[in-house]
Amino acid sequence: MMNRPVLSALPPGLSSLSAHWGWLLLRGIVAIVFGVLAFLWPDLTLATLVIVWGAYAVVDGAFALVYGIGGAGNRRWMYVLVGLTGILAGLAALFWPGTAVIVLVMIIGYWAFIVGVFEIIYAIQYRRAQAHPWLIGLSGCLSVVIGLLIVMCVYPVGVLSVVWLIGSYAIVYGILMTLAAIQLRRFQRRLTA
Template sequence: MSETLTRYWWAVVLRGVAAVLFGASALIWPDVTVFVLVVLFGAYAFVDGVLALVAAATGEDRGRRGWLILAGVAGVLAGIVTFVWPGVTTLALLYLIAGWALVTGVLEIMAAIRLRREIQGEWLYVLSGASSVLFGILLALWPATGALALVMLIGGFAIVFGVLLVAFGLRLRRLRQERPHTGLGRAATA
């Protein structure tokens, strides 16, 4: 799994950049309508899911790609649902986003736990997963928040999540560059 992640570090960075762009868009235009929010979220979730599926399909370690496939399918399905039912209410969209954030966050934490034996710096992936879980819980607990607060919360979450993924991706890139000389992560120090 670490070989696949370090080889395709750029996919992790792209996921992070997409999240930051989505979050910035939500904060720059806080008066965004529910329909535009649905389209933005649907596009982000779909692209994020496709990138996760591409990372799973191009990896060599077939035994550990199940989590990437599950996260990819969840993202693609969340994106499709938002496009098929664009008239979804704010509350339904809120629960859809909360469920997606919880599922992807838990999957990222589980993947990071598996990675801790292979690389250093996996805490960034744990942190991105934990931020996703916290975001999902907050959305589920307070569904009556106003549309503006929802947009701000989504935008802030997406930026934090994206920055953490970019940092993790850049750490993977550094590990890939160091690998020929020092080995990969903790295995080199053992």
């Protein structure tokens, strides 16, 4: 006999979140594309990478913001905060790409750290959901580690190393988001069955 989630034991908002699994999938795909672009153009300057990342952060932040505003449950504020953080960091990268590349790389690091902390909080809150929290928690841990690495090590490493670090992070993060979306889709199918 198949284990089915007990609807009354679900954390509030998870059923509405599972209905929006496509947003999570799109975030994952965009992150993977960004990471692959960083590797396809190894001679890409850090300033250009920051511009490409800025566009990604704005799009990713917009997805999180739309879900936070339109979602259900009492945890919407986390998505709104993650969305606003991504949009502001992305806009900073787009409007000031050449003025202080190191500062913008630091913004990427802080953004990854903040997103990671909120993903860990999310994973802890939804840990009994039997859906996808461990993937979100894992992506949160990855984001925190990468964010700290970028913030603490941006000065001694070369430009190419930073590009590869950010590209690798984006690919792994995108894969984890895609897997989480697939888990949410399966969870939604079980809820509607």
